[in-house]
Structure formats: structure tokens, C-alpha cells
Amino acid sequence: MNYVMSDIHGMYDKYMKMLELIGFSDDDDLFVIGDVVDRGEHPAEILLDMMRRPNVFPIIGNHELMALSVLDVMFSGEKGEASVPVEAMLGDWLMNGGAFTLESIARLSEAQRLDVIDYLSEFVNYETLDIGEKSFILVHSGFEHFRPDRSLSDYRVEELVWYRTNPAVRYFEDENIFVVSGHTPTLTMSGKTEIIHGNGNILIDCGACFPEGRLACLCLDTMEEFYV
Template identity: 35%
Template sequence: MIYVASDIHGFLGEYYDFIDSSNFSDDDVFYIIGDVIDRGPDGVRILLDIMQRQNVILIKGNHEHMLLPTLKELAYSDPISQNEIIMTDIAICPIGQRETLTEFCRLSREEQYRVIDYLESLKLYEIISVNDQKYLLVHAGLPDFEEMGELEDMWDMDFFTEEELLFGQHWYEVKHFTDTIVIVGHQPTRFIDGAEPDKIYRCGDSINVDCGLGFGGQLGVLCLNTNEELYF
């Protein structure tokens, strides 16, 4: 089975609730569309767990993108300087990163370098096929469709910048591709007009699986083989 979720945001309990559930086995694949760190307390622990699993695949989110420069700075600094680096980062752009950065500093240098290398290797999007249906998995979605119209194939992904795919506002009201469903996260469904709060949202050829776990909601997981929605 192929499962998709997003925006776990450091909540290890909900992550393990799915990983340890009867729905998920070593023969399955679990795609996470970005943002496993920040807001909650255990983002680094989730990262380390994902890194040692062959069947859990993380796609880059805006939080992984934004924290990477600070993680590099911490990895190459002395312990005395690390607290100042953390406080400066929080002051410039508070995104719930204090516990992630603090937890990262507790790792050995070797573990820190492994985490950095892993984050640098993350893809911006993934294209998969399940039951002859194509899916595009991308963190924030596809903005600026007003001037484009329907896209013919996946090569048109080159139109979008990294910032748009990680931060952009997804357009739900248009048809994006001729034969592909777009699955996104980033914007919790509680903040989407017309969506049921903290539930997976479907609109046209788009599906949003961010059920607001980082904002007091829940973890939503979609099984692409059966179309079943699971909540933890």
C-alpha cells in the first residue's frame, strides 16, 4: 500500500501511532510531503527515524528548507555560540523551531552532518503512479495557474521556482494536469474555505492532507490504493 501525509511537525506520538498501526507494514511505502520538524518537540527524532527506514520517504517542506542554513551554522559552531545562534534565528523568523534547534545541538557532530546531508538530498516533489493513476506530491502546491491553463505533462513543473513549490498558495479551483492528481500539505485544512477542519480536503484534481497537527489538529493519512482516510 502507498500512504501519504504531511506536516507532522515534531509530533512523534502521532507519527508512531501510524507507523506502528496494523495499516502499515514493511511492504508499504509512506510519503511525507514536508514539514516533519518545528512546532512540536520531537522533529529531530522523527527525522532520524525516517532516515533509517527505506520505505518512509520525505519530500522537502518549507520548514526543512528554512532551518537548513541555521543547522549548518550550529554544526560548525562551538557550544558557547550555539545558544546565541538559536536565539537570533528565533528573533528573526519565529516558526516554532526552538525545540528542533535545541534537539539538534544534542546530537553528535557525526549525527548532525548526517541530518544536514539528508536534508540537502530531499526532492521538491515526487511523481508516482498507483492503480494506473498518476499523483504529484508537492509540499505547498502549484500557484499562479491563472496565466497557464491546463498543463500537458510533468515537464511543465520547470515553470515553478523552489520558493513557489515550498511556500506558494495552491490553487484548488482549476484543473492542473490532464491525468494527474495533485496532493499537497502546508496549509492546514482548517484554514481553507469550504473544507472540513482537520480533515483531508478534496477539490477538483487536488487533495490537501495537512490536517493541522501542528496547530492542535490531527495527523491525516491517505491510502492511495484504497482512497481510505486514516486519522491519528
């Protein structure tokens, strides 16, 4: 089976409980569509678990993008091509819940820390998956500056991690194409911590890191929904 989760945000216990609930095995694949880090206390532990599973496929979120911009400079000694000074990026990141990620990564051994930073830098921008008649596009937030004729590989990472998908809008004409995204807690749209389906959009961020929120997981083969 193919499963998708998003916005785990450092909630290691919910992540582990979810793997147990879905009975995740070596025969399954799990796609994690961004925002593993920040806000919750144990992001490094989640990353270490994901890293050692060959059947977990990570897709980048805005929080990984922010974290990498700082971690690369702090721990890898890389200058990067950033035009913004690291102090400014650090401030933005800490205001967005980065302190827990920084603390969690600082607790690791140096070798583990570099492995985790390497792993974060390998997160892809999006994934596509065909199951039966359906085609799924897995992306953290959706498509900013969307045009139906624009190829997916043409979008810059910043256009894929900050946008807010509107479930009232059909982005792709083909009714067999489904965009699965996170980033915007469904509670803020529907008032419920439930996955939202609309016009080919599937929004799965049910706010795992918030007291009233839940971690959601969707099975793409059966469309069964799981909550922790």
C-alpha cells in the same frame, strides 16, 4: 501500499501512532511531503526514524528550507550561496517555530547531527507516482506561477513550498492527475480537520501540531484516510 503524510511538525508520538495504525511494513512506501520539523518538540527523533527506513521518501517543505538555511551555516560550516545574513534567517526561522528544531538537533551527538543535516539536504522538491490509471504529484504546497505547459522540474523550490493550493481551481486539465499537497491546514479552509478533495487537488495537512488538529495519512492505492 503507498501512503502520504504531511506537516508532521515535530509530533513524534502522532507519527509513531500513525505508522502503527496503518500497519506500515517493509512492503509499503511512505511519502512525507514536507514540514517534518518546527512547532512540535521532537523533530530530530522523527528524522532519525525516517532516515533508517529505506521505504520512506521525504519531500521538502518551507520549514526544512528555513531550517537548512540556518543549520548549514551553524553546524556544517558551509557558507552556501545565501544572500541573506544568517542572523536574519535565524530570526525568521525562530519566529516560525524553529526553536524546537534547534533544541532537538542540539541534543544529538555531533555525528547524528551531521547525518540529520545531510538527510534534510537530500529532501527532493516533488515526487510523481502512477497507480493504475491515476497519476499523483506529491509536493509540499502546490505550484506558484503555475502554467500547464511548464515542466515540473522547471519550478524553483521556493515556488513549491510557500504557495497555497486552491481546491476550487483545477490546475491540470487531465482528470487522472492528482496533486497531493500539505502546507495549509484544512481547518482554515473547511473548518474541519479532514482531508479536502477538489478539482484534482488533495489537501492533507490536518494540523497535527495544533491542539484541535490531527495528523492525516492517505493511502493512494485505496484512497482510505487515517487520522491520529
